[in-house]
Amino acid sequence: MTIKLLTSENVTAELENQMANLFKQLNPDLQLNPLAKIMEKQDQLSLVYCQEGDQIIGMAAMCSYHVLSGSKGMVEDVVVDENSRGKGLGRKLMEELLQIAEQKGLTEVLLFSGNHRQSAIRLYTKLGFVKSESGLYRLKFAQ
Template identity: 80%
Template sequence: MTIKHLTPEDLTVDMENQMVKLFKQLNPDLKLNPLVKIMEKEDQLSLVYCQEGDQIIGMASMVTYSVLSGSKGLVEDVVVDTAYRGQGLGRQLMEKLLQIAQEKGLTEVLLFTGNHRQSAIRLYTKLGFEKSQSGMYRIRFNQS
């Protein structure tokens, strides 16, 4: 098994199809944006994945942005195939994203997870993440 940082040049239709299928394990109701389109914005998205042979068995992404308070990363869509969970792949994916964050000179990495995802919360805590006391609010727009 290898952990890799996806580049636009490496992306194939087969890889994208596998990632869409894997993502459905995380949230079957969400529609994914095409990876080719997302990765057009240079250096905004870091997507790492775990591959065994030709099969993608895990992935995680981090979007980066700069605001007045610093350069930040927001971790999204961390998922490991159900058949491979419990083997430390989520940790390896997150460690790779944190390495990328340090290389980019980010001042902070954020992530949000549901309270019901206890194994994910334990992982994030072991990696050094701390629960913030700030509340997050959101508004959703109907995208047709």
């Protein structure tokens, strides 16, 4: 089992297909953006994935951005294949993202998690994340 940082050079149709199928386990209503499109801004997106043999069994992404209050990272789309859960893979993916955040000199890493994702929330808490009381407002645009 190896954890890798996705680069535009290692994007293949097979890898993209496996990630799309894994992404459906996170939310079947969402569709994975084409990897070539999201990898255009490699300096802003860090996508790590776990490969066992030739199978992708987990992935997590972090977008980096700079605002007046600091350099931040937003963790998105953390998912481990249902057959590989409970083995610490989510922790390894998150630790890799946090290491990248430190290397980039980010001042803060943020994430949102649904209240129903109790095992994920336990992991984030163990990693040092603290739930804030601020509300999240969302406005979706039609595609």
